[in-house]
Every structure is written in C-alpha cells, then in structure tokens.
Amino acid sequence: MxxxxxxxxxxxxxxxxxxxxxxxxxxxxxxxxxxxxxxxxxxxxxxxxxxxxxxxxxxxxxxxxxxxxxxxxxxxxxxxxxxxxxxxxxxxxxxxxxxxxxxxxxxxxxxxxxxxxxxxxxxxxxxxxxxxxxxxxxxxxxxxxxxxxxxxxxxxxxxxxxxxxxxxxxxxxxxxxxxxxxxxxxxxxxxxxxxxxxxxxxxxxxxxxxxxxxxxxxxxxxxxxxxxxxxxxxxxxxxxKSRVSGHRLDVVVADAAAYERLAPLAVQRSADTLTLGLPTDGTATRVRALLDEIDPERRDVVSFTVHSASLDDVFMALTGRAKTTKEPTHV
Structure with a gap:
C-alpha cells in the first residue's frame, strides 16, 4: 500500500x-x-x-x-x-x-x-x-x-x-x-x-x-x-432493487423452445420448471404490455405471477450469474 x-x-x-x-x-x-x-x-x-x-x-x-x-x-x-x-x-x-x-x-x-x-x-x-x-x-x-x-x-x-x-x-x-x-x-x-x-x-x-x-x-x-x-x-x-425495476413478472412457459427464446430477457431462470423472471414496474398496464411483447400469439406463457423484486434479482442482474455457495478461503 x-x-x-x-x-x-x-x-x-x-x-x-x-x-x-x-x-x-x-x-x-x-x-x-x-x-x-x-x-x-x-x-x-x-x-x-x-x-x-x-x-x-x-x-x-x-x-x-x-x-x-x-x-x-x-x-x-x-x-x-x-x-x-x-x-x-x-x-x-x-x-x-x-x-x-x-x-x-x-x-x-x-x-x-x-x-x-x-x-x-x-x-x-x-x-x-x-x-x-x-x-x-x-x-x-x-x-x-x-x-x-x-x-x-x-x-x-x-x-x-x-x-x-x-x-x-x-x-x-x-x-x-x-x-x-x-x-x-x-x-x-x-x-x-x-x-x-x-x-x-x-x-x-x-x-x-x-x-x-x-x-x-x-x-x-x-x-x-x-x-x-x-x-x-x-x-x-x-x-x-429499484435498479432492476420494483417488481418481477414470473412466467411459466409451455416448452423448452419458448424457454430458450425468452431466457436472455430474464433476471431469474429455472430450466427445471420452465420459469423465467422478467423485470417490470408491477403496474397492470406494464404487465399486460410485457405479456403481449413476449408472447404475441398467446401460446408460450402458461401462467404468471407478479412479485416484488428481491436481492436475488439484483445479484443476477449485476453479476450475470447465479449465486454460489462457497468462496475460496484465500479470496
């Protein structure tokens, strides 16, 4: 130093x-x-x-x-x-x-x-x-x-x-x-x-x-x-949390093809359940617009829920990776 x-x-x-x-x-x-x-x-x-x-x-x-x-x-x-x-x-x-x-x-x-x-x-x-x-x-x-x-x-x-x-x-x-x-x-x-x-x-x-x-x-x-x-x-x-929008729209999609297409837009992903988390402000207008944007034919999204943004969303958005469980002791 x-x-x-x-x-x-x-x-x-x-x-x-x-x-x-x-x-x-x-x-x-x-x-x-x-x-x-x-x-x-x-x-x-x-x-x-x-x-x-x-x-x-x-x-x-x-x-x-x-x-x-x-x-x-x-x-x-x-x-x-x-x-x-x-x-x-x-x-x-x-x-x-x-x-x-x-x-x-x-x-x-x-x-x-x-x-x-x-x-x-x-x-x-x-x-x-x-x-x-x-x-x-x-x-x-x-x-x-x-x-x-x-x-x-x-x-x-x-x-x-x-x-x-x-x-x-x-x-x-x-x-x-x-x-x-x-x-x-x-x-x-x-x-x-x-x-x-x-x-x-x-x-x-x-x-x-x-x-x-x-x-x-x-x-x-x-x-x-x-x-x-x-x-x-x-x-x-x-x-x-406000940096990744105040809320998150979690959508369950119909198949792997839809999941792969939408995955780059998501701040949270679960391939096992075909669930993707997308940032949103939580308003009804924005949620409707986002659903129309990602699924204009209304065939890919099976169900959805809206959640307040969490630090997990922040972590994923800022680091670009999933959190892990153990850090090397020397770092």
Missing amino acids: SPERPLEVADPERRTRAISAIGLEKSYGRGDRRVKVLDGIDLTVERGTVFSLLGPNGAGKTTAVRILATLADADGGTARVAGYDVRTQRRQVRRAVSLTGQFASVDEKQTGEENLRMMARLGGLSRPAARRRAAELLERFDLTAAGRRLTGTYSGGMRRRLDLAAGLVGEPEVIFLDEPTTGLDPRSRQELWRVVRDLSAGGSTVFLTTQYLEEADQLADRIAVLDGGRLVAEGTAAEL
Missing part, C-alpha cells in the same frame, strides 16, 4: 467513518497465472451501521476483509479502520476490531465461561474483571445456562454465538463478520441475526460478508455488490 501520514486519534473522519478505503488492489499467483482479486475498490462505512459486502464466489469479499483487518497487505490503495491506517498503524487497528469467520474458533475442551475468561485475560483484564466480563457476555448472548458446559457439546449456533462473544471481550469499535451463518440451520441463523441487530442498536459498526442475500436484505443499512474484483453497485436494499 502507498505510504500515507499516520492518522491522529482526533482526526475528524474518525468521528463519522468506521471504515474508509480508496483504490484497494490485490492479486494472487505469479506470471501468466496472476489473478487480480481486488481491482481498485473504494469503500466507506459510517459508524454505527451494518454494511454488507455481497458477491459471487471468488469475487474478493474475504480478501477485502483480511486487508481491512490487517491480516493481509494490499498491493495498492489506502485504507483506514476506526481512524487508523491499516498499513502503518496495525496495532491500533487490531485493538479496535474483531473478526468472526465462517468457522467458530472456540476451544472445545474448555467451557464457554472458560473460553471467555481466557480471552479477557489475554486482553489484559484482571481475574475479577475477566470473570465479570465473561458473565456479562454469556448473559448478552443467551449462553448463561450453558456457560459451564464444555463447548464441544454446544450446537453450531451456540458455538457461533460464543465465538462472536469472544470477539467482543475487548469491546471493539468495528466487528467483521465473514459469512458468519454459513452452515447454520434456519433457527440458529435467526438467533445470530438478532445478535447483529442488537450490536448495531448498541452503536457498534458491523461489516458483514454473506452468501445469503436475504441476510443482507434483513440486516444491512447499506449493501455493496462485488464482482470480478470491482464494485458494481452500492446503496440501500431498496435502491439496489
């Missing part, structure tokens, strides 16, 4: 921006196999908000998090987290952030309480203060009853909540959650969503990467879509 004057604690930006990045670049590999994972991205995250970074596998989401959390160096660009430069002030950044990834990193041979007390002691708290902090966090994350059980007996959702609690021992200003609900059942996901909402309501800044578009829709104040190492869109969920 290019040199930049170290930030002072009193920098005005610190009072409003939790994260600020300009022109971040990162490549992996060598020679002809060198791949640019981040291609000059800019990010701004206001304090006390939930910011979500979406993108298909290999888009660079995890790489961006690793750079902002000082776990990797950028090849170019600058970034500040909690008012500190991630290149020249790594120690200050690390004191100000926590990072929870896709897999819980708790010690299975210790109880939940012991895990938290250990983290508190490593953070410099005295024994009495560590006990108090552990008790506070167990209560906050609804783990008090399980606090003296070995974490090896915890469910996936409980382990993930304990992992997040451990990251909050030092009361970080910025919390990075890198696909934290991967592999969790729906109930556990809902529990973690509640925790994220509580953190945001308490003034914490949350930077969330996720493969679940519904998750970003439910939690994020602002969303950025990353594709091919570049940011292709940013805004609120409503703003992004």
